[in-house]
Amino acid sequence: DTGVSQDPRHKITKRGQNVTFRCDPISEHNRLYWYRQTLGQGPEFLTYFQNEAQLEKSRLLSDRFSAERPKGSFSTLEIQRTEQGDSAMYLCASSPITGANVLTFGAGSRLTVL
Amino acid sequence: AQSVTQLGSHVSVSEGALVLLRCNYSSSVPPYLFWYVQYPNQGLQLLLKYTSAATLVKGINGFEAEFKKSETSFHLTKPSAHMSDAAEYFCAVSEFGNEKLTFGTGTRLTIIP
Numbered sequence: 001d002t003g004v005s006q007d008p009r010h011k012i013t014k015r016g017q018n019v020t021f022r023c024d025p026i027s028e029h030n031r032l033y034w035y036r037q038t039l040g041q042g043p044e045f046l047t048y049f050q051n052e053a054q055l056e057k058s059r060l061l062s063d064r065f066s067a068e069r070p071k072g073s074f075s076t077l078e079i080q081r082t083e084q085g086d087s088a089m090y091l092c093a094s095s096p097i098t099g100a101n102v103l104t105f106g107a108g109s110r111l112t113v114l
Numbered sequence: 115a116q117s118v119t120q121l122g123s124h125v126s127v128s129e130g131a132l133v134l135l136r137c138n139y140s141s142s143v144p145p146y147l148f149w150y151v152q153y154p155n156q157g158l159q160l161l162l163k164y165t166s167a168a169t170l171v172k173g174i175n176g177f178e179a180e181f182k183k184s185e186t187s188f189h190l191t192k193p194s195a196h197m198s199d200a201a202e203y204f205c206a207v208s209e210f211g212n213e214k215l216t217f218g219t220g221t222r223l224t225i226i227p
Binding site for chain 1: 158163
């Protein structure tokens, strides 16, 4: 068990470009979450999956954002036509279905939009 | 709707002094409560959790927290601060049947040598 892995750790892009982040959860965890964290703030919920089903999406997840978890294992978060306001740390977490929602977080993917 | 308020965005304590980080929650049902710690350029690490068992919860690195329903609080304490405790601390709440965590805005802890 190597924990939750996220790639890339850092991404610098120009406004208008598309970016994609990947998350590999702990293998036996059925649930996978995406959060966004901006400077000086706590993580904000974006969306979560149970296996391959996307069960909830936050209002923060605009139409430019799309998340997938095609086989119930790794997940991708794509941001289309990036804006400077998208600059943030994107955190992935996973958890088992049983238990009290104890999330294990990855180290995050930091996005800088120029 | 569940929410968390962390009082004090920055707290400074001397090495060896008591650490007290405050967290108040709002929840329509009995909550699950968590404290996470975040070191620079790292993800969040679970310190401890309250899941309706004992109200005094012990976590890693000598931290503990007490659930007080009457005060809707879940403050984090450590008797003696160490330089390695310098980090950002987040309180979070979730509810049974609601699978996401809601985080507070965090408290940055600075340890003075």
